Amino acid sequence: MAIDKIRVSIGTASVLGLYESKGFKDIPTTCYLMTYKDGHCTANCGFCPQARESGSSIELLSRVSWPVFSFKDFLTKLNYMPPTKRFKRICIQTLNYLQNFQDLIEIVSQIRKRCNIPISIAIPPMGKDNLERLKLLGVDRVGIALDGATPEIFERVKGKVVRGPYNWSNHIQNLKEALTIFGEGNVTTHLIVGLGETAIAILKMIKELHDLRIRVSLFAFMPIKGTLLENLSQPNLFNFRKIQLGRYLLVSNNRTLKDFTFNNFGEIVKFNLNEKELWQIISNSDAFLTSGCPGCNRPYYTSKPSGPIYNYPRTLLTHEMDEIFKSLMNTIHK
Numbered sequence: 001m002a003i004d005k006i007r008v009s010i011g012t013a014s015v016l017g018l019y020e021s022k023g024f025k026d027i028p029t030t031c032y033l034m035t036y037k038d039g040h041c042t043a044n045c046g047f048c049p050q051a052r053e054s055g056s057s058i059e060l061l062s063r064v065s066w067p068v069f070s071f072k073d074f075l076t077k078l079n080y081m082p083p084t085k086r087f088k089r090i091c092i093q094t095l096n097y098l099q100n101f102q103d104l105i106e107i108v109s110q111i112r113k114r115c116n117i118p119i120s121i122a123i124p125p126m127g128k129d130n131l132e133r134l135k136l137l138g139v140d141r142v143g144i145a146l147d148g149a150t151p152e153i154f155e156r157v158k159g160k161v162v163r164g165p166y167n168w169s170n171h172i173q174n175l176k177e178a179l180t181i182f183g184e185g186n187v188t189t190h191l192i193v194g195l196g197e198t199a200i201a202i203l204k205m206i207k208e209l210h211d212l213r214i215r216v217s218l219f220a221f222m223p224i225k226g227t228l229l230e231n232l233s234q235p236n237l238f239n240f241r242k243i244q245l246g247r248y249l250l251v252s253n254n255r256t257l258k259d260f261t262f263n264n265f266g267e268i269v270k271f272n273l274n275e276k277e278l279w280q281i282i283s284n285s286d287a288f289l290t291s292g293c294p295g296c297n298r299p300y301y302t303s304k305p306s307g308p309i310y311n312y313p314r315t316l317l318t319h320e321m322d323e324i325f326k327s328l329m330n331t332i333h334k
Contacts, residue, residue: 198266
């Protein structure tokens with residue numbers, strides 16, 4: 001076996017029995033792994049602890065700790081998991097470095113020898129041949145994160161402005177290539193709310209990506225000490241809720257941007273909804289839950305357990321539904 005080390009998110013490690021922790025009440029329903037590299041990623045994304053010029057701990061991705069374990073030990077634990085604890089999905093976060101594709105091939109191959117749990121990969125752009133090979137090995141979903149909601153923000157946080165290896169057009173092209181290989185509904189991208197975008201800009205991008213049949217997941221920006229963007233604040237929770245609702249309406253409710261009213265600053269002031277419709281969405285949909293592949297809940301990835309919780313990793317409690325309803329009441333037609 002060529003790989004001897006792998007990073008495992010601390011919540012996943014606790015479920016597997018690789019790490020003792022009682023701090024995960026909302027346990028991950030996906031097994032989160034990260035390729036191991038000695039040192040930082042070769043990319044330089046301004047929000048990421050793994051970035052080339054980051055002064056953060058390489059144990060971190062967002063605010064989650066990813067300790068290093070023996071790959072062999074991980075495979076053994078995965079192999080002997082009781083059916084009641086079985087993960088719904090395995091997701092492999094792939095750093096940018098020279099050997100990343102070979103490592104990914106090895107990780108996927110070894111997992112596939114032991115179980116048939118669906119596998120997602122979160123990757124930097126990769127060539128079409130590589131994507132086809134990963135599909136043949138058993139990967140069923142792929143995520144290529146844009147992060148920035150506009151080309152300008154993208155360049156500022158992960159492109160040429162921060163001396164990163166990425167550019168917007170390559171990412172879009174690679175997402176389209178992935179679609180031809182993995183099919184509609186099996187290609188995901190992530191957008192981060194709180195990098196300076198307007199609501200209208202991020203919702204337009206969500207609509208464009210949805211029209212291409214690319215799934216869009218939302219993160220709230222989380223400042224991490226040691227990153228280039230450590231002094232940027234988290235987004236306002238109310239604004240994030242409006243964008244979550246907007247995403248749901250565009251992606252799952254067949255609405256268009258004509259169903260939104262924006263002010264001169266590009267922020268949402270009204271939705272074309274009534275009280276009953278809003279309550280139905282809050283109480284009977286996943287609009288405010290973690291958005292991603294099936295089985296993905298990413299507990300506390302960009303939220304502290306003490307709150308505020310931006311993406312809920314579980315079904316909302318009654319008081320949480322009430323809070324969201326009250327916060328959004330003034331944005332609907334009474």
